[in-house]
Amino acid sequence: MLPSPLLFSYLAAAHLCSSDLLYTYVVFLCSLGLSIVVYRLSPFHPLAQFPAPTIGKITQLWTFWKTLQGYKYLYHKSLHDRYGPYVRIGPNAISVIDAPTVRETLSRGGLEKGRYYEAGRHNSTPPPIVCLSGTPHTDKRRVWNRAMTAAAIKEYEPLVAKRAREFVAHLRRDQHDSIDFVAWVDFFALDLMGDLAFGGEFKMMKDGRDADGLGKQIRWFVKASNVVGQVPWLISTLQSIPGVDHVVKNINSFGQNLAKQRIENVAVGTKDLWYHLADEAGIEKTKPTLENSVADGIVAIVAASDTVASTLCSFIWFLLSHRDYYDRLQTELDSVIADGEDPFDATKHQGLNFFSACLKETLRLHPPLPSNGTRQISHSQPARIIAGKLIPSGTTVSTPAYSLHRNPEYFPDPDQFWPERWLQGNEPSLAFLPFSLGPADCVGQRLAKREMSMVLCILFKSFHLEFADEFNAEAWPSGRRDFFVLTRGPLYVKMTPRNVNTEQL
Numbered sequence: 001m002l003p004s005p006l007l008f009s010y011l012a013a014a015h016l017c018s019s020d021l022l023y024t025y026v027v028f029l030c031s032l033g034l035s036i037v038v039y040r041l042s043p044f045h046p047l048a049q050f051p052a053p054t055i056g057k058i059t060q061l062w063t064f065w066k067t068l069q070g071y072k073y074l075y076h077k078s079l080h081d082r083y084g085p086y087v088r089i090g091p092n093a094i095s096v097i098d099a100p101t102v103r104e105t106l107s108r109g110g111l112e113k114g115r116y117y118e119a120g121r122h123n124s125t126p127p128p129i130v131c132l133s134g135t136p137h138t139d140k141r142r143v144w145n146r147a148m149t150a151a152a153i154k155e156y157e158p159l160v161a162k163r164a165r166e167f168v169a170h171l172r173r174d175q176h177d178s179i180d181f182v183a184w185v186d187f188f189a190l191d192l193m194g195d196l197a198f199g200g201e202f203k204m205m206k207d208g209r210d211a212d213g214l215g216k217q218i219r220w221f222v223k224a225s226n227v228v229g230q231v232p233w234l235i236s237t238l239q240s241i242p243g244v245d246h247v248v249k250n251i252n253s254f255g256q257n258l259a260k261q262r263i264e265n266v267a268v269g270t271k272d273l274w275y276h277l278a279d280e281a282g283i284e285k286t287k288p289t290l291e292n293s294v295a296d297g298i299v300a301i302v303a304a305s306d307t308v309a310s311t312l313c314s315f316i317w318f319l320l321s322h323r324d325y326y327d328r329l330q331t332e333l334d335s336v337i338a339d340g341e342d343p344f345d346a347t348k349h350q351g352l353n354f355f356s357a358c359l360k361e362t363l364r365l366h367p368p369l370p371s372n373g374t375r376q377i378s379h380s381q382p383a384r385i386i387a388g389k390l391i392p393s394g395t396t397v398s399t400p401a402y403s404l405h406r407n408p409e410y411f412p413d414p415d416q417f418w419p420e421r422w423l424q425g426n427e428p429s430l431a432f433l434p435f436s437l438g439p440a441d442c443v444g445q446r447l448a449k450r451e452m453s454m455v456l457c458i459l460f461k462s463f464h465l466e467f468a469d470e471f472n473a474e475a476w477p478s479g480r481r482d483f484f485v486l487t488r489g490p491l492y493v494k495m496t497p498r499n500v501n502t503e504q505l
């Protein structure tokens with residue numbers, strides 16, 4: 001675009017003075033900008049068929065602003081409420097909450113990850129699984145799939161149980177009338193992923209604090225990647241800003257040190273997550289390099305800690321806000337797992353139907369990734385017809401779980417916490433996608449569900465929970481922000497040990 005005015009200026013230089021030149025240049029840029037705006041607003045634009053707010057047709061900047069504030073999920077929901085299941089949210093971007101189209105977009109044969117994901121990768125490190133698509137993604141996913149089979153997760157259970165017991169023991173020791181559940185759940189989730197991914201001890205529960213500021217660094221990194229991902233053409237420029245560079249390198253060298261400790265301190269053949277990610281069994285034709293395994297180990301911590309912690313906090317908030325459901329859940333739990341029995345017994349957990357309904361309803365209303373990542377038809381690919389709509393090349397497609405899960409077409413009374421909707425035998429599963437779908441869905445969902453069941457069961461067996469006095473529970477959801485993973489403010493809870501002999505659990 002710019003060579004034209006430069007050329008024009010050069011040719012005109014002989015005849016025009018500098019103020020004329022400047023004027024000519026400004027006029028050129030204004031007419032160029034105006035013609036782009038007119039084209040984007042016109043019925044000739046390939047996305048003109050989709051309803052949109054005027055600002056969305058013209059620029060991506062408004063979404064960028066909402067992303068920066070952490071309100072993207074609410075903004076997109078308001079657009080869907082106004083315009084329906086298909087909305088043009090940027091000049092070359094649409095958002096869809098029509099379940100068949102969402103499924104077709106995400107499923108195998110649908111669209112690939114877009115340029116958005118490049119923001120999560122720095123050129124000083126090998127790309128982790130989240131930043132890959134196509135064959136490199138398939139190769140990496142094979143390794144991850146092995147780490148997440150039922151048999152592999154069975155091997156992780158003793159570590160999960162150990163940390164869940166420690167979590168409860170700390171809460172019991174520190175029990176008082178007001179404990180910040182969010183902080184403790186964060187410590188638990190990070191400690192556990194440190195064990196699983198690097199055989200490491202973050203010791204956050206032991207110290208009662210995040211001494212290295214790891215949680216903060218992770219959140220900063222995810223937030224920055226999410227914001228930068230909105231403007232893919234700026235990714236390499238923004239990544240070269242010294243502060244950004246610093247955080248990525250810090251996290252990476254932290255991972256390198258943990259990997260070294262894992263290799264030195266953990267017995268060969270111990271089947272933790274690292275064992276699979278580093279392919280210690282030697283199954284792959286080409287063994288991943290240490291840097292590659294470190295990158296995936298870091299992703300494991302990032303992907304698994306905040307998502308699980310966010311769900312656990314929302315679960316507690318919903319149950320404490322609905323005492324009738326709380327009592328029903330407690331009754332079910334006490335009848336399925338009698339006092340003194342193993343609270344982690346997977347066979348017994350299968351009989352916890354109401355508990356499972358409450359967990360699904362929590363993930364429906366507060367999906368930890370409310371906007372999900374995006375998919376894209378790259379400029380080099382031809383246009384695609386998806387669910388009968390022509391989607392031109394270059395288009396980015398969002399499938400936001402938060403708006404999809406509150407689409408009244410699939411979920412009657414969508415804003416209501418109503419676990420019974422999952423008990424009626426007609427699960428509205430078509431539109432329930434907290435773990436996404438298809439070849440790049442959440443590879444860790446089986447682990448997440450097992451971990452959450454284990455820790456919640458021991459928690460409810462051990463304590464009677466209420467909101468702390470004077471805690472403004474109603475305001476808690478409004479403190480959540482969409483920085484790719486939902487962040488949350490403190491959740492003050494009063495925990496009273498129950499009469500059961502929980503010391504033995």
Ligand code: HEM
Pocket residue numbers: 129130131141144299300301303304305307308311367368369372373374434435436439440441442443444445447448
């Ligand atoms: C409640 C907990 C969790 C939720 C709701 C969740 C949700 C998701 C979603 C929606 C995606 C797709 C993101 C996208 O398309 O942009 C994803 C991807 C992923 N998740 Fe999870 N997740 C959870 C826990 C976990 C756990 C425990 C792990 C274990 C390490 C994990 C590892 C991953 C990885 C590695 C990916 C990338 C997969 C790929 O690109 O093939 N997640 N997760």
